[in-house]
């Protein structure tokens with residue numbers, strides 16, 4: 243008999259759609275949208291079907307596996323966990339916790355996926371990767387400016403008179419934002435897109451502003467120049483709630499529209515008009531997207547855009563603000579032992595070494611060559627909810643680095659570009675097979691879903707893996723018997739054993755008890771979900787920063803200034819933000835990375851109806867100059883590698899740029915990060931910036947000759 247269960251999309255998409263999951267016995271037969279959700283209103287995208295295909299996939303890993311040469315051999319959970327526990331303990335008592343690398347990513351919105359942090363925190367300062375998700379960069383910038391990433395409710399957009407969609411393409415990545423934009427326009431708001439690529443937003447935007455790729459920071463600084471020059475800034479707000487204004491104003495004075503117009507790709511008058519619109523037609527909102535963040539200056543761009551809101555007093559008012567993410571929405575961090583309270587209480591979490599994804603491969607290889615007691619070689623890596631080999635720049639180097647780690651464990655659904663390099667594979671549960679709370683920093687609602695179907699094969703939820711590892715490691719007799727690394731023994735610091743074993747009662751608990759623990763501080767209980775459906779995120783602030791209250795050290799918005807922005811003046815001469823000067827040859831094309839429709843980053847390649855069409859979009863004029871026709875194959879070559887890609891025409895793509903759909907796995911002819919280069923990122927000057935700059939990749943395109951095809 244068919245029944246319906248309420249759930250939500252586990253993918254880390256802005257929309258966090260509410261699902262009605264259709265079940266027959268233990269089979270998931272369909273997913274439709276839950277019409278009761280006030281935002282997603284019954285509509286879901288094709289990726290929902292992809293989740294069913296992934297759940298039922300014949301390629302799913304259904305039992306633990308161990309590598310034997312180039313083959314995989316099934317092993318029992320007992321054997322897998324015993325081996326992993328032993329290797330973790332050996333690493334702890336050899337090189338210490340920093341010899342263990344923990345990598346997780348944006349694979350799921352499940353709150354209990356964060357429990358991996360609790361387990362690794364208790365090991366005492368392991369090595370972590372950060373910044374794999376591009377939007378983390380924007381959040382880091384907001385934290386630097388405001389003390390936290392905090393965005394207004396989506397619905398607040400309907401109170402805006404001006405909306406800038408800056409680097410976000412809702413038609414491609416944020417479908418459910420569109421009704422709010424339409425409502426705002428019906429009420430008289432002006433909607434402007436700022437993006438190097440012309441978007442399919444007919445009827446949604448009043449104007450499309452096409453800037454040169456990577457020029458976002460210059461545009462924001464030039465707009466600020468106009469706002470200050472024309473005295474359109476809000477002195478009362480600035481003097482009460484903004485710190486660093488003098489230094490910021492000094493930096494901005496060097497970026498007049500006349501000075502930057504060519505590099506921004508707009509005439510000076512257009513920059514002035516945008517500045518006046520933003521400052522005058524208030525309240526004005528800026529909806530930021532990943533498009534701003536994929537350039538070397540992405541972090542600074544967000545800081546410059548944040549500053550526009552601060553100097554015009556458009557923070558803490560209805561219809562204003564910056565829309566990107568809200569740290570307070572991540573209510574699962576308490577149970578993960580990763581909220582501020584736990585960080586303070588746990589010397590382990592404080593001691594974790596964080597390595598930006600852009601440096602990870604080089605750091606692993608450097609430590610292998612010349613490790614030290616403080617930075618020992620990585621002996622064990624554990625990866626879950628992530629596919630870093632696919633997502634990191636310079637994929638070839640990332641593979642080399644993974645091979646340099648003696649023991650790697652991956653928890654995954656299928657073999658990916660990362661998990662295929664593991665030594666032990668553990669099968670991951672799909673969202674339908676476990677209870678969880680779906681929570682996102684990018685969305686205003688949360689959803690609870692009890693497990694809907696029994697796990698396939700021998701699949702376990704991740705929390706059971708952490709609990710079992712914890713139990714085994716506590717029981718293991720060790721050489722020293724203290725649970726301390728040699729360094730810890732010298733310092734008299736608490737060893738990992740006492741910290742890990744103190745969590746025994748925690749791991750003996752249940753998912754629902756953990757979820758109750760997350761919800762209880764907000765006066766919410768799982769019992770409130772009787773009848774199901776979404777609930778507003780208890781961390782939601784419809785309008786953050788009310789009365790200018792910022793959680794920075796000064797209690798004010800802290801603007802970046804001369805130290806951060808002035809180096810742009812010199813850097814522009816070294817690596818221009820647009821194509822065609824200095825060390826970039828005229829024959830080079832800038833790659834602009836976008837998501838492939840129907841896929842989710844590197845996820846959902848099981849989806850039959852995903853768009854597997856052409857990989858590379860070029861302007862018609864560029865196709866003609868290269869003597870190419872749509873459907874032709876080209877070799878794209880960078881200093882790092884080459885790939886064969888098929889081309890299509892798109893006149894929304896800027897000249898001398900190529901829009902590249904990312905996410906396709908290497909074994910399927912993809913692996914776009916074969917082309918990208920982490921060394922471009924060595925000029926990152928702000929260590930708070932965890933990002934990397936794939937859109938600063940330049941390539942040469944060469945048509946594949948007939949003879950080459952035949953070969």
Ligand code: SF4
Pocket residue numbers: 251252253255256257258259286287288289290417842
């Ligand atoms: S991927 Fe996004 S739009 Fe598609 S179903 Fe999931 S949450 Fe909704």
